[in-house]
Amino acid sequence: MEEFKQTNFGFQEVSSSEKTRRVTDVFHRVARRYDLMNDVMSTGIHRLWKDQFIRMMNPVGEIHLLDVAGGTGDIAFRFLEACPQGSVTICDINPGMIEQGRDRALDRGITKRLKWVCGDASALPFEDASFDFYSISFGLRNVTFRIKALEEAFRVLKPGGQFFCLEFSKVQLPGLKELYHFYSFSLIPRLGAWIAQDRDAYQYLVESISQFPDQAQLEKEVRAAGFDNVKFHNLSAGIAAIHQGIKRAGARASDK
Numbered sequence: 001m002e003e004f005k006q007t008n009f010g011f012q013e014v015s016s017s018e019k020t021r022r023v024t025d026v027f028h029r030v031a032r033r034y035d036l037m038n039d040v041m042s043t044g045i046h047r048l049w050k051d052q053f054i055r056m057m058n059p060v061g062e063i064h065l066l067d068v069a070g071g072t073g074d075i076a077f078r079f080l081e082a083c084p085q086g087s088v089t090i091c092d093i094n095p096g097m098i099e100q101g102r103d104r105a106l107d108r109g110i111t112k113r114l115k116w117v118c119g120d121a122s123a124l125p126f127e128d129a130s131f132d133f134y135s136i137s138f139g140l141r142n143v144t145f146r147i148k149a150l151e152e153a154f155r156v157l158k159p160g161g162q163f164f165c166l167e168f169s170k171v172q173l174p175g176l177k178e179l180y181h182f183y184s185f186s187l188i189p190r191l192g193a194w195i196a197q198d199r200d201a202y203q204y205l206v207e208s209i210s211q212f213p214d215q216a217q218l219e220k221e222v223r224a225a226g227f228d229n230v231k232f233h234n235l236s237a238g239i240a241a242i243h244q245g246i247k248r249a250g251a252r253a254s255d256k
């Protein structure tokens with residue numbers, strides 16, 4: 001049974017159900033400080049990456065986006081600004097993150113064109129072929145059943161629909177690689193302890209980044225889920241990467 005399969009929670013080997021429980025717990029604990037920590041850890045660079053993500057989506061017209069693992073709404077808010085006729089459904093497994101996101105939306109006066117749903121990326125509570133675009137930003141790494149989540153993305157997209165994933169990846173510059181490793185493992189958990197009062201959550205973050213597949217492997221997995229025209233674009237020399245793909249009209253995942 002899938003829930004008893006072994007997987008990784010950072011560097012620890014745990015059962016699948018234990019990973020889901022622990023990831024949910026991590027984001028429940030850090031939800032209130034999540035946005036502040038993102039700014040501090042990345043010195044604001046995550047904002048530029050997210051802006052670039054939206055530019056690559058280039059949404060025009062009445063696009064309905066499903067933003068999975070949408071957390072506190074960063075992608076949805078940018079999308080709605082870039083696409084005045086668009087709408088977003090945010091789906092996240094964690095009610096604590098959704099609550100923070102709802103508060104932020106109210107603070108910004110965003111009440112229309114936005115829907116919040118609590119659900120799991122690997123068992124999406126939506127009909128087949130429901131959305132024009134699917135996005136997942138810094139979420140796929142946390143999902144217990146990653147391959148299933150990619151298949152679900154394919155299932156819920158309409159024919160011609162587009163898939164976008166923004167995630168930490170593998171640094172491509174030798175000098176930067178060592179520096180980044182030092183920064184990640186020595187400083188981020190300390191920042192987590194100081195700002196979010198949760199060292200363990202940020203230790204998990206850096207471990208999960210180092211366990212996540214590299215650009216080429218993720219590209220293969222996205223293609224195997226059924227997508228065409230799959231490609232990736234590195235950000236900041238590969239610290240993060242954007243993967244994208246298209247659900248060809250008439251394609252089924254089993255065609256691949």
Ligand SMILES: C[S@@+](CC[C@H](N)C(=O)[O-])C[C@H]1O[C@@H](n2cnc3c(N)ncnc32)[C@H](O)[C@@H]1O
Nearest residue numbers: 027069070071092093094097120121137138142
């Ligand atoms: C690092 S945050 C990313 C939030 C937001 N997308 C962003 O870019 O700032 C990861 C999010 O993934 C959510 N998450 C983790 N596992 C999930 C799953 N299986 N299904 C849906 N959401 C999940 C967490 O609750 C959390 O909100």
